Every structure is written in structure tokens, then in C-alpha cells.
Amino acid sequence: MSPRLSVVIPSLNGASGLGRCLSALHAQTIGPDLEIIVVDDGSADATSDVARAAGAIVLRHASKRGAAAARNWGIGRATAPIVAFLDDDCEADPDWARTLLGSYQDDVVGLGGAIAVGSGRGFVLAYLARHNPLDPQELELSTSNKITYRFTLYLRRKWLARPPRGRRDVALLPTANFSARRAALLAIGGFDEQIGFGSEDDDLCRRLVRAFPAMRLVYDPDARVVHHFEPTLRDTLRRSRTYGRGSAIMHSKWPEVPPTFFPYPSLMLAVLGLSFAFPPLFALAALLPHVLYPKGLRIAVRERSPACLLDAYIELAQEASDNVGFVQGMWHFRNFKWGDPVSSIQPLGSEDA
Numbered sequence: 001m002s003p004r005l006s007v008v009i010p011s012l013n014g015a016s017g018l019g020r021c022l023s024a025l026h027a028q029t030i031g032p033d034l035e036i037i038v039v040d041d042g043s044a045d046a047t048s049d050v051a052r053a054a055g056a057i058v059l060r061h062a063s064k065r066g067a068a069a070a071r072n073w074g075i076g077r078a079t080a081p082i083v084a085f086l087d088d089d090c091e092a093d094p095d096w097a098r099t100l101l102g103s104y105q106d107d108v109v110g111l112g113g114a115i116a117v118g119s120g121r122g123f124v125l126a127y128l129a130r131h132n133p134l135d136p137q138e139l140e141l142s143t144s145n146k147i148t149y150r151f152t153l154y155l156r157r158k159w160l161a162r163p164p165r166g167r168r169d170v171a172l173l174p175t176a177n178f179s180a181r182r183a184a185l186l187a188i189g190g191f192d193e194q195i196g197f198g199s200e201d202d203d204l205c206r207r208l209v210r211a212f213p214a215m216r217l218v219y220d221p222d223a224r225v226v227h228h229f230e231p232t233l234r235d236t237l238r239r240s241r242t243y244g245r246g247s248a249i250m251h252s253k254w255p256e257v258p259p260t261f262f263p264y265p266s267l268m269l270a271v272l273g274l275s276f277a278f279p280p281l282f283a284l285a286a287l288l289p290h291v292l293y294p295k296g297l298r299i300a301v302r303e304r305s306p307a308c309l310l311d312a313y314i315e316l317a318q319e320a321s322d323n324v325g326f327v328q329g330m331w332h333f334r335n336f337k338w339g340d341p342v343s344s345i346q347p348l349g350s351e352d353a
Helices: 015-026 047-053 067-077 096-103 123-130 147-159 182-187 200-211 233-253 264-275 281-292 295-303 306-332
Strands: 005-011 034-041 057-061 082-086 090-092 108-117 168-172 177-181 216-227
Touching: 005 015, 005 047, 005 067, 005 096, 015 034, 015 047, 015 090, 034 047, 034 067, 047 057, 057 067, 067 082, 067 182, 067 200, 082 096, 082 182, 096 108, 096 216, 108 123, 108 200, 123 233, 123 295, 123 306, 168 200, 177 182, 177 200, 177 216, 182 200, 200 216, 200 233, 233 306, 264 281, 264 306, 281 306, 295 306
Parallel strands: 005 034, 005 082, 034 057, 108 216
Antiparallel strands: 082 177, 090 216, 108 177, 168 216
16 A cells, blocks of 8 residues: 655664664554654664664665755655654654645645654743744744734734644744645655755745745644653753844845844844943843743742743843844855755655665
């Protein structure tokens, strides 16, 4: 019986979490309809051995080539009409695959689901659960590229917006829980391998929508996976810097996409600078993050959880890290000449490692 869904998992030194990811796929309610492909991107650990032991199809790069190239090899090897992507530190709910397939309608080109934060102890994981960095980007983001419009959306998300709920059309979906029609992925050449990491999913979604304007990207929260984040502040800020670099890549490759540079860290620097001349402003500097990022304060009051008062300061640090990544990315890609997307999709039948 031909598979209905091919699941592609790129992995670099992911042996420690890959077994959990594969076990969850084997527990799917439509398990026999799945084809599981692990692309080892030049790992130095036992990633390939773990994948083989779990019965997955294993493809291996001799050296690291990046997540985009790994996913492209998986697309070429896949045989199902729908190709889904997971990260090796994600764990799919038992009904994940069935829900993905059931949500495809004729006018859907790509579909993703909820990415929940893995359970565990510690303030950082609790913070990430309150401020999930892998939520989809809503459709309103594609209404206008004007900086004033996007700044208005930014303020609204901070102060007024209630998170949308339910199945809906969206603008962008992260590849930690994403799927698309294989024919559509092949038509656009898959992921652009010029983009190492940080915005390859953003770029792919933009090209899918451009190539298939009559079709939709859909988010179904019932197609849920759990993402097991590293529970450290250092890793949280590292990812923010990576997202900033990805924003720079998108602005460089897609000039119509406005630069994403967060204003509040610059405002805080200005207030701190003035505080040396007017010391009473130090009190304002200490309290200002709660005004700029009020979500944590609201949760602290509502749930009587004083620890949530730290949320505002972490959000500020994340946006500052994002800005650093953006500046680094803009400098790195300042003279880069973007051409057609680079892809190394290999045809079905390429030798497995």
C-alpha cells in the first residue's frame, strides 16, 4: 500500500531526541499510512543508527549542508502526495498525521499545526509556554508591507489583541510542524539552500503563495506536536538572534518585505542613557518594561504568580537579541546577489546511505 503521508525529519547531532520523535510517529493512529524519512545532515553522533533502529528510511550527508538541503533530499525521496516536516526535538500527538491529512481540501497547498512547549520544570520553559516563539504568523501580516501598518500590528499584539483561535488561513508556518503538497514543493524547487537556517520556512511559504495564488496556507491547532526546547535563557536568546538574522535575509531577498527591527530596546537604551544625567529616571527605566510588555504583569496579577513579573525583562532581552541578529544579517548579506532558489532535490531512487 502506498503511503499517504511522508514525514521528513532533518537532524544534526540529534540522536538524544530523535528516538522520542520516531516513537511518537510509530504511535500514530494511521501509522501504516506513513513513510518516515530521516536526513542525517553530517552528524558526529549516532543519529543515523537511532533512525535505522526505529525503521526509518535514512539519508545521510557526508558533511553538514544545512536544514534546507536536508529537507530537499527528503522531498525527493518521498513517495506520498503530502510531505510533512518535523524537527528531531518534536513529539507528535497520536492523531497528528490523521488530522493533517483530514484538513487538506482542494484549495489548500500547505498546512501546519500547533507547536506546544514541552513539559518540564524551570522558569524558562514556563516563560516559553506563555510566549510561544513558534506560533504561526497571522494572515493580517500579509495585508500590507508598510512599516506603519506593521508597527500598528506590533502595538496591538502587545496591548489589545487576543490570540486567534481555531482552524484558519495564515501567512506563514514554521517547519517544526508543517506539511505541503509534494507536487507544489517540487514545482517551486523546494527550500532555497542559499538560506542556511532562520528563515527558510518563511521563504518557502512566500514562494508557495506566489506560485499558487488561488490556494491557501492553513493552520489547524488540532494537528499538534510538542517541541522540547532547551530550558535555558541562553538558548532562548540565541534563537531570538537567529530569528533576527532570518528577518535580515528576508529583507535582503525580498526587498518589499520591510526590515524587522524592534523599537523598544532602543527606547530603553535612550532612557538608561538619560538616567546618568537625571538619576530619577533609573526608576522609570526599571518599571518601563512592564509598560512596554504588559502581558507578564497581567498574568502575574491574574494568577498571583510573582515570577511572571520577569517576563517583561526577558521579552526586552529577546527583542534586543533579535535586533543584534538583524544587524549581523544585514551586514553579512549586504553584497549578496540573490538568484533563483538553489535546490539539490534528488530524484526518487537516489542511493540511501
